[in-house]
Structures are given as structure tokens and as C-alpha cells.
Amino acid sequence: MDLDLDVANNVLSGLRPFPVAVTTVDGGFANGLMSLSAGAASIIPEAPRATISLTKYNKTHDMVASSGIFVMHLLTAEEEHLDASLHILRTLGGSSGRDGDKMGTLRTRTGTTGAPVLLDAHSYVEARVCASLDIQESTVFVGDVVAAGTLHGGERLRVGPAWGRLPKEWIEQYETNHVPQLESARSHRFAHTEAG
Ligand SMILES: Cc1cc2nc3c(=O)[nH]c(=O)nc-3n(C[C@H](O)[C@H](O)[C@H](O)COP(=O)(O)O)c2cc1C
Incomplete structure (x- = not known):
């Protein structure tokens, strides 16, 4: 087989080294998650676009699909703000909004889109969804x-x-939390092949 999965995953994970905090609001409920899939999607400097790949298992996925808005934040590595950066990462990436409010301990303000902007982030862009691609x-x-x-x-x-x-x-x-997420992802991806 020509596919060495370790090499492939190493190439792909090297493309996006920055953990990005994604937030949104839907029906008055604010939530978010951590992502390593965030990127730019436009070559036109006066019309920037952002892209994120969200797993259907995650609550934020359904919220962005419904609200059509999201904020992408980079975190700061500066020593004086590192604790705040790690708090954001742990809070948004460590549990699901399905199990309760995650935003309460984070400092926020309401952004242009209505989604929360994290005040302890390095920098951010707010976006309105203009297209989406279902990848199982x-x-x-x-x-x-x-x-x-x-x-x-x-x-x-x-x-x-x-x-x-x-x-x-x-x-x-x-x-531990990642196990059911991965199982869900595999069942979405391979359901049709297992069925026949
Ligand atoms: C560093 C890091 C990167 C992640 N990247 C993604 C990602 O690209 N897409 C995604 O859907 N989940 C990603 N996750 C998982 C979610 O952040 C995590 O499952 C979160 O608890 C989902 O919360 P929610 O159910 O409230 O949306 C990542 C987690 C971490 C810690």
C-alpha cells in the first residue's frame, strides 16, 4: 500500500498548528469548541473568507448550521496571558455544551454577528456562513x-x-471524551459501506 498513515497524518496536522477557539450563539444559547481545522478560504484581500470543519457529534456543529454565524479566535502564547489561553482551550475543548453552559467562566462581549467574542483571545474574525459542504x-x-x-x-x-x-x-x-466522537465519526463515514 502506498498510503503510510503516520506520514499522511503528520503532513496534515502540520498544516494547521494553531488551536482556534470557535464560538457561536443560537436561540440565545452561546457555546463553542476548540478546532485545529480552521483556515482561510479566499485569495481576495478585500473579501476574506474563513473555513472550519466541525464534526456532527459536536453541539457547536448544529448551532453553526442553524445560526449561520461563528467567531474564530487565535490564542496568545505570551506568558502573562498563557493561563487565560489554556483556560479557553480546556473549557471549550474539554466538554460539550450538550452537558451545560461552557461560556460562563469566559470573558466575552457580543460581537457584530451577535456571537460571543472572547476577550482573552489573541485576535479574532467573525463570519457569516456563505457555503457549507457535508462530508459525512x-x-x-x-x-x-x-x-x-x-x-x-x-x-x-x-x-x-x-x-x-x-x-x-x-x-x-x-x-476519554474523544472515544465516542471518533466512533460517531466512523459510523457516519463508513455506514454506507457496512450496509452493503
Ligand atoms: C486541540 C483541539 C482541536 C480540535 N479540533 C476540532 C475540529 O477541528 N473540529 C471539531 O469538530 N472538533 C474539534 N475538537 C473537539 C471539540 O473541541 C470538542 O469535542 C468539544 O468538546 C465540542 O464541544 P461542543 O459539543 O460544545 O461543540 C478539537 C479539540 C481540541 C482540544
């Missing part, structure tokens, strides 16, 4: 950027160093 276990959302801001600046937090600063118990909990 996930949806790729593309949004027109309608607002942007720099909140703290400095170096942007990368996932490698961030992971090294997270408590062991949090990582274990994350890995």
Missing part, C-alpha cells in the same frame, strides 16, 4: 468575514507547546 461525519463551513480585531497580539499559541502545559488529568479526560 463533519460539515465544512465557509464564512464571509464581517468583523475582525486584535485583542492581545504577541506570539500566537501553537498546539504542541499548549499540549505540554495542560494537566495530565485534563488530557486523560479529553482522550
Whole structure:
């Protein structure tokens, strides 16, 4: 087989080293998650677009599909704000909004789109969904950027160093939570092939 999965996954994970905090609001409920799939989707500087791939298992997926708005935040690596960055990562990436409010301990303001902007982030763009692509276990959302801001600046937090600063118990909990997410993703992707 020509496909070495370790090489493939290493190439792909190297493309997007920045953990991005995605927030949205739907029906008055604010929520969000961490993502390593966020990117740019336009070559036109006066008409920027952002893209995120959200897994259907996650509540934020259904909320963005319904509300059509999202905010993408980079986190800061600057030492004086590192605790706040890791708090955002742990809060949004460590549990689901299905199990209760995750936004209460985060400092926010309401953005142009109505979605929450995280005040302890490095910088952000707000977007309105203009297209989406169903890829079985996930949806790729593309949004027109309608607002942007720099909140703290400095170096942007990368996932490698961030992971090294997270408590062991949090990582274990994350890995436990990841199991049903992966099972759900596999069943969405391979359901049709298993059926026949
Ligand atoms: C570093 C990191 C990267 C992640 N990347 C993604 C991603 O690209 N897409 C996604 O749907 N979930 C991703 N997740 C998982 C979600 O953040 C996590 O499942 C979250 O608890 C979902 O919350 P929700 O159900 O409230 O939406 C990532 C988590 C972490 C910690």
C-alpha cells in the first residue's frame, strides 16, 4: 500500500498548528469548541473568507448550521496571558455544551454577528456562513468575514507547546471524551459501506 498513515497524518496536522477557539450563539444559547481545522478560504484581500470543519457529534456543529454565524479566535502564547489561553482551550475543548453552559467562566462581549467574542483571545474574525459542504461525519463551513480585531497580539499559541502545559488529568479526560466522537465519526463515514 502506498498510503503510510503516520506520514499522511503528520503532513496534515502540520498544516494547521494553531488551536482556534470557535464560538457561536443560537436561540440565545452561546457555546463553542476548540478546532485545529480552521483556515482561510479566499485569495481576495478585500473579501476574506474563513473555513472550519466541525464534526456532527459536536453541539457547536448544529448551532453553526442553524445560526449561520461563528467567531474564530487565535490564542496568545505570551506568558502573562498563557493561563487565560489554556483556560479557553480546556473549557471549550474539554466538554460539550450538550452537558451545560461552557461560556460562563469566559470573558466575552457580543460581537457584530451577535456571537460571543472572547476577550482573552489573541485576535479574532467573525463570519457569516456563505457555503457549507457535508462530508459525512463533519460539515465544512465557509464564512464571509464581517468583523475582525486584535485583542492581545504577541506570539500566537501553537498546539504542541499548549499540549505540554495542560494537566495530565485534563488530557486523560479529553482522550476519554474523544472515544465516542471518533466512533460517531466512523459510523457516519463508513455506514454506507457496512450496509452493503
Ligand atoms: C486541540 C483541539 C482541536 C480540535 N479540533 C476540532 C475540529 O477541528 N473540529 C471539531 O469538530 N472538533 C474539534 N475538537 C473537539 C471539540 O473541541 C470538542 O469535542 C468539544 O468538546 C465540542 O464541544 P461542543 O459539543 O460544545 O461543540 C478539537 C479539540 C481540541 C482540544
